[in-house]
Amino acid sequence: MARLFTIASDEALSSMVSNAKDRLVLVAPGLSSGVASVLADRIKRDGGPKVLSVILDIDPEVCRLGFGDIEAIDLLRPVLESRGLAIQMQKGVRIGLVVADSEILIYSPTPRLIESGSNSEEKPNAIRISDNGAQEIAVACGAGVEVAKNGEEAELEVAIDDQEVGLEEACEELIEETKADLKGNP
Numbered sequence: 001m002a003r004l005f006t007i008a009s010d011e012a013l014s015s016m017v018s019n020a021k022d023r024l025v026l027v028a029p030g031l032s033s034g035v036a037s038v039l040a041d042r043i044k045r046d047g048g049p050k051v052l053s054v055i056l057d058i059d060p061e062v063c064r065l066g067f068g069d070i071e072a073i074d075l076l077r078p079v080l081e082s083r084g085l086a087i088q089m090q091k092g093v094r095i096g097l098v099v100a101d102s103e104i105l106i107y108s109p110t111p112r113l114i115e116s117g118s119n120s121e122e123k124p125n126a127i128r129i130s131d132n133g134a135q136e137i138a139v140a141c142g143a144g145v146e147v148a149k150n151g152e153e154a155e156l157e158v159a160i161d162d163q164e165v166g167l168e169e170a171c172e173e174l175i176e177e178t179k180a181d182l183k184g185n186p
Contacts, residue, residue, distance in 0.1 A: 030068015066112025
């Protein structure tokens with residue numbers, strides 16, 4: 001089973017773009033040239049998914065911070081126009097969303113000016129949601145799984161084995177170390 005807490009790397013986004021058949025929605029501050037190229041090539045090759053929406057923040061600060069590349073816009077604009085579509089704009093958007101058919105990926109875009117993106121499942125910046133999303137998220141967070149007992153109201157049982165995030169306790173020692181570090185280097 002694929003992890004719910006995952007990474008939104010260019011490879012992961014490109015895979016979703018490549019595999020979407022009926023619906024593809026992209027919302028983000030910006031896109032990398034690599035992801036845009038995959039979508040542009042897909043549209044040129046087979047027209048892309050039946051329903052397609054691309055919403056970005058067309059602000060120079062997006063590129064300066066490394067949330068996306070201006071070349072991505074140059075790649076996407078003409079192919080979207082060939083389908084009678086345009087890049088839609090949402091000023092100030094700083095979350096990422098990909099809807100590819102019944103799969104949803106919600107992610108925190110990485111400002112490449114500040115840090116490189118994670119390629120490790122141990123450092124997730126995204127959550128994948130599918131058909132049974134709410135229950136899967138609760139279990140991945142250790143909140144439990146609903147279990148009906150003798151026809152009575154469902155109860156929650158903790159499913160530690162399936163918990164994906166929050167596996168370490170924020171102990172007092174670690175919190176104090178963090179406070180000391182911030183006091184010395186605010």
